[in-house]
Amino acid sequence: MTRELGENDGPREQAVVRSDQPLGNRIALQLDEVSKEYPGGVTALRDVNVEVPAGDQVAVVGPSGSGKTTMLSIMGTLERPTNGEVQVAGHDVGSASDAELAGLRAYEIGFVFQAFHLQESMTAVDNVALGMLYTGRPLKQRRVAARAALERVGLGHRVEFKPKQLSGGERQRVAIARAIAKRPMIILADEPTGNLDSKSGGEVIGLLHGLASDGATLVLITHDEHIAQGFGRRIQMRDGEVVRDESK
Amino acid sequence: MSTAAATLPRRERTDTARLPPHELVGSALQGLRTRRLRAALSALGIAIGIGAMVAVVGVSSSSQANLLATIDSLGTNLLTVSPGTTFLGANEVLPDTAVPMIEHMQNVNSDVAIYQISGASVLRSPYVPSEQTGGIGVDAAGDNLPQVVGTSIVSGHFLDAVSNRYPQVVLGAQAASILQINQVGGHLMVYLGDTWFSVIGILKPVLLDSTLDSTVFISLPVAERMFQTQPNPSEIYVRANVNDVAQVSNLLAPTADPQNADGVQVSRPSNVLEARAAAKGQFTTLLLGLGAVALLVGAIGIANIMVISVLERRSEIGLRRALGAKRRHISSQFLTESALLAALGGMAGLALGAGATEVYSLAQNEPFVVPLYALVAAPAAGFVIGALAGLYPATKAARLSPTEALRT
Numbered sequence: 040m041t042r043e044l045g046e047n048d049g050p051r052e053q054a055v056v057r058s059d060q061p062l063g064n065r066i067a068l069q070l071d072e073v074s075k076e077y078p079g080g081v082t083a084l085r086d087v088n089v090e091v092p093a094g095d096q097v098a099v100v101g102p103s104g105s106g107k108t109t110m111l112s113i114m115g116t117l118e119r120p121t122n123g124e125v126q127v128a129g130h131d132v133g134s135a136s137d138a139e140l141a142g143l144r145a146y147e148i149g150f151v152f153q154a155f156h157l158q159e160s161m162t163a164v165d166n167v168a169l170g171m172l173y174t175g176r177p178l179k180q181r182r183v184a185a186r187a188a189l190e191r192v193g194l195g196h197r198v199e200f201k202p203k204q205l206s207g208g209e210r211q212r213v214a215i216a217r218a219i220a221k222r223p224m225i226i227l228a229d230e231p232t233g234n235l236d237s238k239s240g241g242e243v244i245g246l247l248h249g250l251a252s253d254g255a256t257l258v259l260i261t262h263d264e265h266i267a268q269g270f271g272r273r274i275q276m277r278d279g280e281v282v283r284d285e286s287k
Numbered sequence: 288m289s290t291a292a293a294t295l296p297r298r299e300r301t302d303t304a305r306l307p308p309h310e311l312v313g314s315a316l317q318g319l320r321t322r323r324l325r326a327a328l329s330a331l332g333i334a335i336g337i338g339a340m341v342a343v344v345g346v347s348s349s350s351q352a353n354l355l356a357t358i359d360s361l362g363t364n365l366l367t368v369s370p371g372t373t374f375l376g377a378n379e380v381l382p383d384t385a386v387p388m389i390e391h392m393q394n395v396n397s398d399v400a401i402y403q404i405s406g407a408s409v410l411r412s413p414y415v416p417s418e419q420t421g422g423i424g425v426d427a428a429g430d431n432l433p434q435v436v437g438t439s440i441v442s443g444h445f446l447d448a449v450s451n452r453y454p455q456v457v458l459g460a461q462a463a464s465i466l467q468i469n470q471v472g473g474h475l476m477v478y479l480g481d482t483w484f485s486v487i488g489i490l491k492p493v494l495l496d497s498t499l500d501s502t503v504f505i506s507l508p509v510a511e512r513m514f515q516t517q518p519n520p521s522e523i524y525v526r527a528n529v530n531d532v533a534q535v536s537n538l539l540a541p542t543a544d545p546q547n548a549d550g551v552q553v554s555r556p557s558n559v560l561e562a563r564a565a566a567k568g569q570f571t572t573l574l575l576g577l578g579a580v581a582l583l584v585g586a587i588g589i590a591n592i593m594v595i596s597v598l599e600r601r602s603e604i605g606l607r608r609a610l611g612a613k614r615r616h617i618s619s620q621f622l623t624e625s626a627l628l629a630a631l632g633g634m635a636g637l638a639l640g641a642g643a644t645e646v647y648s649l650a651q652n653e654p655f656v657v658p659l660y661a662l663v664a665a666p667a668a669g670f671v672i673g674a675l676a677g678l679y680p681a682t683k684a685a686r687l688s689p690t691e692a693l694r695t
Binding site: 108109112115117118137138139141142143144145146150152154156158159160161169170172173174175178217 | 302303304305306307310313314317320321602603605606607608609610611612613614615616688689690693
């Protein structure tokens with residue numbers, strides 16, 4: 040194994056192998072002929088085939104209603120496909136129980152949402168620590184990791200601030216810290232800049248690039264062509280289908 | 288290395304999501320803390336219900352404790368000896384030797400006998416028809432009756448040496464009120480039999496034997512002279528040594544009538560009163576039922592609040608699912624929240640009920656008693672009720688689709 044993303048809680052830097060180094064044939068996400076239909080006959084995804092090797096950075100673009108978010112939800116095991124096979128971090132989602140999928144999300148997947156979803160009553164550090172709640176690690180340890188993650192996103196001076204006291208860009212950086220603090224294999228971001236002005240949006244994207252290049256797999260939904268250009272691989276969707284999948 | 292092995296993540300073992308119990312409680316408390324006012328208001332319903340129940344139990348225990356304390360102060364060492372009935376239902380008669388025999392017993396501190404005078408009635412004047420006795424009985428009694436049965440005089444004094452020679456009478460508490468005499472003085476007389484008797488005293492109620500209250504007392508020599516009363520006691524009151532009550536009680540019958548011990552009935556009045564005190568607690572069932580209704584209303588209030596809370600916190604639920612919460616984690620979080628809320632309500636109710644009991648016992652000058660079990664039962668009842676009330680909202684929360692929840 041070339042990657043060594045161990046259990047140690049120290050700074051990640053030493054433990055990480057850059058993504059441009061050989062990764063073997065490890066696959067982070069694999070969607071095989073995946074379809075998703077909702078009750079009422081709405082087809083959100085139709086025969087989607089996507090394979091994301093570990094460490095890749097992928098932008099998903101497409102108009103609204105094209106199935107981007109549904110695909111991300113399936114990648115994040117929040118939803119199961121109607122048809123097809125999904126493998127996430129080596130686990131077959133189809134045969135996994137609710138508890139097993141929850142475990143997968145707790146350890147291997149970090150989400151970043153357009154609406155941040157921060158808990159207003161909690162400080163930044165506790166919001167980030169909440170991201171590791173379901174790993175069963177003690178609060179003290181989680182807070183240490185949370186502080187480190189906040190340092191990494193440049194909010195070391197804001198750890199005791201509540202979301203209301205932070206700007207939009209800062210809030211999204213707290214949310215990113217929450218996603219990366221447990222050092223997941225996969226980071227899934229759904230329009231993370233959708234609620235931000237272009238300056239803080241740019242900062243957030245830069246941050247995600249930097250964090251993911253430490254070895255995590257990043258799948259990011261955006262409608263911003265400019266942001267998508269910054270990714271090595273872009274998946275274009277329309278009407279629930281992948282219409283283009285190009286790599287630089 | 289096979290392909291399957293190559294796609295395995297960095298952990299070979301599959302970790303499952305975990306939520307240690309203290310973190311579960313922490314999450315639930317966090318949920319309550321962010322909505323303090325609402326939590327307090329919905330817990331209030333439970334607090335009132337449990338408070339009402341604690342107060343009912345507390346007030347009845349307090350008055351019960353008061354009664355028991357009164358009984359205690361009157362002494363539980365009083366025994367009564369009376370003639371029983373024969374096998375065929377006829378009344379037995381105590382021998383006139385019973386009193387001196389008992390007086391010579393060991394461990395008997397004091398004793399007094401009363402002798403029923405049949406056929407005599409007490410009236411305010413000879414013009415009142417003699418049938419209108421008002422249920423007042425006439426007894427001859429020894430001059431230490433008040434001391435032995437544990438009562439005292441409201442007004443005047445009890446029978447004494449003078450009463451052995453002259454027609455004097457002392458009234459029991461109820462007899463006095465029937466005759467409408469509330470204090471002695473002047474030349475207050477009652478018409479007893481066919482003689483005027485001067486009233487020399489009125490007794491306080493006798494808690495240990497209330498039959499004495501509706502009786503008037505004259506001395507035995509006067510009774511023998513005027514009513515030909517036989518010296519066979521109708522009742523003997525005996526004070527035993529506190530530590531030897533059982534032993535004295537066993538020996539009383541054969542001592543009173545060695546020839547016919549079976550015809551003698553011995554009882555301990557304090558036992559009867561204690562049983563009555565215990566029974567008094569049972570009257571609270573109806574009030575407890577009212578408390579239960581208040582609790583039910585409180586439980587519905589909590590269920591209602593939790594349903595609203597689940598609707599409002601959809602995004603939090605979605606987030607937690609995304610962060611790795613199992614369905615069971617979500618349901619147990621809401622269940623714990625609801626149970627803790629009601630348990631806090633239960634504790635507040637305990638304080639409320641104890642406060643009400645304290646106020647009552649101060650007002651009634653009774654000892655303050657809240658049964659020990661209430662200290663555990665009040666919060667525990669709240670906890671259980673809260674858990675039941677939270678069942679439906681918690682299931683609803685766990686069933687929420689995470690993607691839908693995150694969309695809001």
